[in-house]
Amino acid sequence: MAENNRAVVKLKERFANALLDCTEYRGEVTVTVKKENILEVLKCLRDDLRYNFLTDVTAVDYLGQDPRFMVVYHLMSIPNKDRIRVKAPLTEADCSIDSATALWNSADWVEREAYDMFGIDFKNHPNLVRILMTDDWVGHPLRKDYPLQGPDREPYKGRLS
Amino acid sequence: MASEIMTLNMGPQHPSTHGVLRLVVELDGEVIQKITPHIGYLHRGIEKLSEHRTYHQALPLTDRMDYLAPMHNNLGYVLAVEKLLGIEVPERAETIRVIMAELTRLKSHLVWIACHALDIGAMTVFIYAFREREKIMELYEMVSGARMTSNYFRVGGLSRDLPAGFESAVQEILDTFPGHFDTYEGLLTKNTIWLQRTIGNGVISADDAIDFGISGPALRGSGVDFDLRRDLPYSGYEKYDFKVPVGENCDTFDRYKVRLVEMREAVKIIDQAMKRLKPGPILADAPQVCYPPKESVYNSIEGLIHHFKIASEGFPVPEGEVYQGVENPKGELGYYMVSDGGSKPYRMRVRPPSFVNLGAIEKMAKGSMIADLVAVIGTLDIVLGEIDR
Numbered sequence: 134m135a136e137n138n139r140a141v142v143k144l145k146e147r148f149a150n151a152l153l154d155c156t157e158y159r160g161e162v163t164v165t166v167k168k169e170n171i172l173e174v175l176k177c178l179r180d181d182l183r184y185n186f187l188t189d190v191t192a193v194d195y196l197g198q199d200p201r202f203m204v205v206y207h208l209m210s211i212p213n214k215d216r217i218r219v220k221a222p223l224t225e226a227d228c229s230i231d232s233a234t235a236l237w238n239s240a241d242w243v244e245r246e247a248y249d250m251f252g253i254d255f256k257n258h259p260n261l262v263r264i265l266m267t268d269d270w271v272g273h274p275l276r277k278d279y280p281l282q283g284p285d286r287e288p289y290k291g292r293l294s
Numbered sequence: 295m296a297s298e299i300m301t302l303n304m305g306p307q308h309p310s311t312h313g314v315l316r317l318v319v320e321l322d323g324e325v326i327q328k329i330t331p332h333i334g335y336l337h338r339g340i341e342k343l344s345e346h347r348t349y350h351q352a353l354p355l356t357d358r359m360d361y362l363a364p365m366h367n368n369l370g371y372v373l374a375v376e377k378l379l380g381i382e383v384p385e386r387a388e389t390i391r392v393i394m395a396e397l398t399r400l401k402s403h404l405v406w407i408a409c410h411a412l413d414i415g416a417m418t419v420f421i422y423a424f425r426e427r428e429k430i431m432e433l434y435e436m437v438s439g440a441r442m443t444s445n446y447f448r449v450g451g452l453s454r455d456l457p458a459g460f461e462s463a464v465q466e467i468l469d470t471f472p473g474h475f476d477t478y479e480g481l482l483t484k485n486t487i488w489l490q491r492t493i494g495n496g497v498i499s500a501d502d503a504i505d506f507g508i509s510g511p512a513l514r515g516s517g518v519d520f521d522l523r524r525d526l527p528y529s530g531y532e533k534y535d536f537k538v539p540v541g542e543n544c545d546t547f548d549r550y551k552v553r554l555v556e557m558r559e560a561v562k563i564i565d566q567a568m569k570r571l572k573p574g575p576i577l578a579d580a581p582q583v584c585y586p587p588k589e590s591v592y593n594s595i596e597g598l599i600h601h602f603k604i605a606s607e608g609f610p611v612p613e614g615e616v617y618q619g620v621e622n623p624k625g626e627l628g629y630y631m632v633s634d635g636g637s638k639p640y641r642m643r644v645r646p647p648s649f650v651n652l653g654a655i656e657k658m659a660k661g662s663m664i665a666d667l668v669a670v671i672g673t674l675d676i677v678l679g680e681i682d683r
Contacts (some may be wrong), residue, residue, distance in 0.1 A: 158614045159377050186504055188619070189645040193632055205630065207617055207645070209516065211504065218617065239507025242653040243645075247575040250341075265334035265682060274342055281346050 138162050140182045140217055148174055148245070161218060168204070168221040168230045175206065175219065175236055184208035184217055187237040190244050190249040196277035201225040204253060206233065229254035243254075250275035297322050302664070306335055312409060312671065313678030317655075324329060324663045329656040333649075336682035344642040349375050349449055349511025353365075353638060357443040359644065360680040363402040365394045365434075366622045367680075368447040373528055374618035374629040375449045378611050379583060386574040387451035388530045393464070393567045394446065395529070395620075396560040402472070402623035402675075403557050410550070410672035414491045419481050426474050428468055436460055450584040451577035459533060460570065468565050475557055482550070492547040496658040496670040499544055504652035509647050510625025511556060512553070515541035515549030522621040533570075534563050546673040551674075583609045607614040608637030624648050624675055643683060648676040 141155045144164060151170035156163050166174045172268035178184040189208040195201055209216050221230060232255035233240035244255045245264040252273035255261055263270060272284050280286070305316035314335035320328040340359060344352035356371045358362040369391055376383065383391075409424035431441045436457050438444040446453055451618030482488045498508070503516040511519060521538040523531040539555035541548025577584040585604055613635040619628040626649025632641040651674050659670045 159380065159616050161616060163615070187507055188626065189628060189630065189643070191630060191643045191645075193314065193641045205643075207628065207630065209619075211520050216526070216619075218615075237507065238502075238505045238657075239650055239653065242649060243507075246649075263334075265337045267334070274339060280341060 138166070138217075140178065140184070143182060144174065144177065147177060155173075161216065163218040163220060164202070165220045165222065168223055171206075171219070171221045172231045172233070172235065175208075175233055178208055178217065179236060182210070184210045184215075186211050187239045188216075189234065190233060190247060192247045192253055192275075194251060194275065194277045199224065200291060202251060202253060203237055204230055204247070218291050223253065228252060229256055231256050232258035235260055249273070252276065299327060304667075306332075312676060315652075315676070315678055315681075317667070319664065319667065321664060324665075325665060326659050326662055326664060329659060329667070331652060331655060333678070334682050335653070335679050338683065341644060341681045344639050346638065348637050349611065349639065350604070350608060352642065353447075353449070354443065354445045356644075356678060357445055359646065359683055360402075360622065360624060360627070360648070360677050361442055362405050362677050363398045363623050364442060364444050365398040366402075367445060367627065368445065369395050369529065370618055370620040370622070370627050370629050372447045372449050372591060373620065374616055374631045375611065376578075377616045377618055378631055378633050379449070379580070380612070381450055381578045381580045381583065383451055383529075383578055383628055384575045385530075386572060387576045387578075389567050389570050390452060390456060390576070391447060391529050392531065392534070393564055393571075396563045396567070397430050397433060397464075397467075399560045399623045400467075401427055401434075403553050403560075404430075406553060406623075406672075406675045407550075410669075410675075411482065411488075413668045413672045414488065416482065416485065416488060417558070419478055422474065422477060422481075429463075433460070433463055433467075436463065442446050448577070448584065450580050451575075455576050461571075464564065464568060468561055468568070470488055471561050472558060474497060475554060477556060487508060491666075491669055492550060492673075495546040495662065495666050496549075496673055497543070497545045498654060498658050502657060503544070503654070506649045506657060508625070508654055509650065510622065511553045512549055512625065512651055514539060515552045515673075516544040517541055522619055522626060526619065527663065528618065534566050546669050549673050610635060610637050612641075619645070622647055624652055624677065624680070634680075646680045646683065648674075648678075649681045652676050652681060671680065 151167045154165040186209040188209050191205050191289055193203045202223040204221045206219040244258055247253050248261050249263040249266055300321045302321055304320045306314040316332040318330040340355045356367040359367050403425040404427040408420040411419035434444050435441050438446040498516055500517045503513050517540055519540045524538055536559045539552045541552050586597045586600045591601045611633040613633055615632045617630045619626045627647055628645030630643035631639055634640040659667045
């Protein structure tokens with residue numbers, strides 16, 4: 134179970150107040166932490182627990198729930214051949230979190246994409262501009278309240294709606 | 295002497311950018327000072343579209359990301375959904391998936407060597423590699439009916455069994471391809487122009503490669519001994535015996551050598567998989583997920599209703615979230631799937647290897663000449679369909 138995981142034990146010891154939840158599902162460990170502590174937790178995972186590879190940063194929009202957004206980090210340990218998922222909840226009113234670019238350069242583009250698609254403000258990111266959509270685009274397409282057909286079109290009433 | 299920075303726009307339709315990649319390059323004379331990539335010209339919103347389709351309907355979308363390796367994209371997707379569902383795939387289906395995945399690796403690497411060599415000026419290799427790729431396209435057509443967007447895998451197994459004549463066609467590939475690889479090496483490995491253009495070009499150290507999130511052959515070319523097939527195995531790869539090549543000098547030439555060895559190893563894996571192939575079912579015993587056999591659909595009302603229900607409503611997937619990474623020819627392709635218990639993905643995130651690898655282009659090309667940038671783009675082996683999704 135998740136409680137026996139080496140990384141979870143260490144994180145519980147060091148960040149007792151920051152940890153919100155630890156779960157294991159289908160053999161994958163997920164740690165949910167407060168957004169204020171995200172950089173410390175990621176740094177501890179990188180330097181002390183050898184999760185040296187930041188695979189991905191993305192977000193999920195749980196529209197209708199509070200907090201609305203979840204920023205999801207996938208870390209991998211090349212020496213230990215192991216993965217861990219770190220999540221941090223964000224409220225709709227304060228949609229910002231510290232940028233992981235301070236720790237990994239690979240966070241640069243994936244955070245830009247999360248900003249582009251979800252409107253998440255990564256603080257201290259060196260160049261937080263849109264990456265896939267055009268610079269003058271309005272809205273964030275992967276938000277659940279953004280219509281599939283685009284912002285100024287009547288919703289399609291056929292099979293997909 | 296006072297120098298002035300010149301800004302050069304490369305792309306979006308430049309022949310060496312392999313698709314619609316636009317690079318704004320700042321040059322001091324011929325030396326690169328800064329590269330600003332502009333991407334998104336091919337953005338089709340695949341992640342958004344998948345949230346509005348059932349799990350079976352979202353599968354063909356994945357073909358259209360890395361269109362040089364469609365079956366590998368399918369593989370990551372079906373493995374992720376199967377992990378959410380908690381179902382096991384029969385051994386025959388798993389073995390066929392490995393055969394098709396490795397054929398896909400050959401197919402993708404053949405396009406890489408063809409275009410990479412063409413970019414640097416060696417046209418002969420291009421013609422040869424495309425001749426060989428055609429053999430694999432024919433196999434794609436045999437099993438799935440399509441040459442590029444194959445959509446052959448299904449959640450729970452495969453769409454159909456292998457057709458007659460498949461084994462002999464694969465045997466021909468196994469017999470002839472190592473000789474073709476010798477030809478490519480003969481044309482390139484001791485070619486002075488090739489060596490001068492690739493040795494010492496696009497150097498990125500192992501630590502930097504990890505820092506920039508580079509994966510796949512480009513990571514191994516920088517000397518990091520890591521391959522998801524061996525280290526975090528999926529689809530039964532732990533049963534196969536293969537070498538993981540590693541580079542030493544972290545340059546374009548080492549990445550070229552790594553990919554060539556990978557092609558030879560792929561042939562060995564296909565050979566082992568063909569020997570393991572035993573008759574058996576190709577779909578998991580999970581009637582709530584898998585389509586019934588066609589005989590039952592055409593001849594019984596129960597079969598027809600069953601087929602209709604799965605096609606129209608899809609199947610419910612337990613609530614939860616999983617991440618599945620596969621060793622795509624370009625690097626680590628990851629699917630992060632979130633299910634809310636319904637029949638459509640609540641969120642499908644694709645971690646595209648080309649996208650993350652391209653993020654390191656400035657690091658790799660800064661300080662070199664503009665002509666070397668063409669070699670760096672080639673060695674990164676990017677495909678814009680996957681970068682933009």
